[in-house]
Amino acid sequence: MNYPESDLILRLDNKIPSYDVSLNGQTKFYTLCNILLDSAAVHANKYQFGYRDMQKENVYWVLSRFHIIMHEYPRMDDQVKVETWPKGVNKLFFMRDYRILSEDGRLLTTATTAWLVLDGNTGRPRKMEENYNLHHFHVDDFHAIEPVPDKLPRIKEPDRQTHVTARYSDLDINKHVNAVKYIEWVQDCYPQELYETQNVKEFQINYQAETRYGEKVQIRIMNASRRDPFEYLEGIRASDKYVAFRARVLFGAF
Amino acid sequence: MNYPESDLILRLDNKIPSYDVSLNGQTKFYTLCNILLDSAAVHANKYQFGYRDMQKENVYWVLSRFHIIMHEYPRMDDQVKVETWPKGVNKLFFMRDYRILSEDGRLLTTATTAWLVLDGNTGRPRKMEENYNLHHFHVDDFHAIEPVPDKLPRIKEPDRQTHVTARYSDLDINKHVNAVKYIEWVQDCYPQELYETQNVKEFQINYQAETRYGEKVQIRIMNASRRDPFEYLEGIRASDKYVAFRARVLFGAF
Structure with missing residues (x-):
């Protein structure tokens, strides 16, 4: 893969916070997800399609799919470099990729996200040809993870x-459960003992419906097997049985 | 109060993250507490009495008391300046204060903390005269909050x-519940409706016993009254009835 020298790649220096460090000294997985999505927010604000810019157009960003692969975990007080760039549009999805690198350039994390732009009135996806210029901003043929995350x-x-x-x-x-909180909920389905020897190696999530304050969510879990080492999870709103999210997670030693 | 030009005041620029923003656009209170304690960790590392330095001496820091007053809340994507400095020793407590200022210098937050240095073998406080030089590092007579936080x-x-x-x-x-998680638990005792018009104005907490994975903690709450507008809370470990923490919180409109 050619590494493009584009202005459209945002590079941020981040200090791994001393809180949100796991019992083995590695950053918690969901905290890295927060760092990734925060870099997306910084980038969107920079190019005037952030939360407040979109609000003026009566549209809003919704994270639809997220796929993260962990190569190595940063540790407490480490400095890391976060890179993010928009990759243009795939059907209704606005694609954005990410990498986290150690201070001396080792690749720690690769990730891709698929976003929808929803209309504030209808709650339906709005087409990109309308009066905001998202389609001018994308880096071609440079992928942290090439495939669009699976359904x-x-x-x-x-x-x-x-x-x-x-x-x-x-x-x-938005008074909804935050996207990364679902990832935290998934991690909380596993006991301390697991995290003493393993951590998340690969993670995918589909966001399907919002959850509001006080809502009970049932989490159904299908165990890993010899045939398929992923654990599959599904969060279902108790009140109306809507699927809030589906996820799959692979654990490994680090 | 005289503002000293001391090298012992650490100044950090922090971007308020886009996650952990409350439903009214203000940063969540417990997130600001994380930012404060993270600045303490950065400072301790800088002067070689951080987590890893202390580990070598078989001692560790324990946060004992925390008192925070909110003057104004930063909002999503704001830049803030965090200042922290050690204030020396009060009986067994190592005191450290904090201020958060807006980019243009408005005072948002004042806070003070009281820490103990515990011996890794006995779990008892170790006296400061021993072979690490914490007592060289303190700023005299400069307080964000002057009184030692109450019991x-x-x-x-x-x-x-x-x-x-x-x-x-x-x-x-440490495989214990993180100090700021108790503050998050306290905030989670109050419903969404409260946070639509109010936020934490003043908060004090005493840390008394650690909580481990899977432990159930009962939280007892004494309501505010006309005589005393603070809410009082107490977290008690279900297994042995030990008090994990005591807190008091004052809510107000912002």
């Missing part, structure tokens, strides 16, 4: 189930 | 109770 399957027969109730700390400015 | 009272007759169970996401590198 994940429903879980027919879960091996186990748990549940969580959306609290104040889960909410964001 | 908070036990709650005899709670008005209501709730509970929480410690999850993976609550843990830090």
Whole structure:
């Protein structure tokens, strides 16, 4: 892959915070997801298609799919470099990729996201040809992860189930559960013992419906097997049985 | 108060992250607490008494008391300046203060913390005269909040109770619930409706015992009254009835 010298690649220096460090000294996986999405927000603001810019046009960004591969984990107090760039449009999806590198340039994380632009009135995707200029901003043929993240399957027969109730700390400015909180919920389905020897190696999530304050979400889990080492998870709103998210996670030693 | 031009005041520029923004666009209170304590960790590392330095001496820092006053809340994507400095020793407490200022210098937050240095073998406080040189580093007579944070009272007759169970996401590198997670738990005792018009104005917490993975903590709450507008909270480990923390919080409109 050719590394383009484009102004459209944002580069940020980030210090790994001392909180949100896991019991083994590695940054928590969901915290890295927060760092990635925060870099997207910084970039969108820079090119005038951030949250507030979109609000003026009565449209808003919705994260639809997220795929992250961990090559190595940064550790407490490390400095890392975060890179992000928009890759243009794939059907209705606005694609954006990310890399996290160590201070001396080792590749720690690669990730890709697929976003929708929804209309504030209808809640339906709005086409990109309208009066904002998102389609001018993209880096061609440079991928952290090339494929558009998969649509994940429903879980027919879960091996186990748990549940969580959306609290104040889960909410964001839209009064919905924050996208990365679903990832935190997924991580909380696994016990301390797992994290003593393993961590998330690969993760994919589809966002399908929002969750609001006080809503109970059932999490159905299909265990990894010899045939398929991924764990599959599905979060279902208890009140109306809508699927809030589907995810799959692969654990490995680091 | 005289503002000293000391090298011992650390000044950091922080961008308020786009996640952890409350439903009203203000940063979540507990996120500001994370930013404060992270600045303390950066400063301790700089002067070789950080987590890893202390580990070599078989001692560790424990946050004992925390008092924060909010004058104004930063908002999503704001830049803020964080200042922190050690204030020397008060009995067994190592004192450290903090201020958060807006980009143009308005005072947003003042805070003070009281820390203990515990011996890795005995778990008891170790005296400061020993072979590390913490007592060389302090700024005299410069206070964000002058009084040492109070010892908070036990709650005899709670008005209501709730509970929480410690999850993976609550843990830090010591396998205990992270100090700021208790603050998040306190905030989660209050409903979305409260945060639509109010936010935390003043907060104090005493840390008394650690909580481990899977431990259930009962939270007893004494409501504000006309005589005392603070809400008082007490977190009690279900297994052995030890008090994990005591806190008091004052809400106000911002």
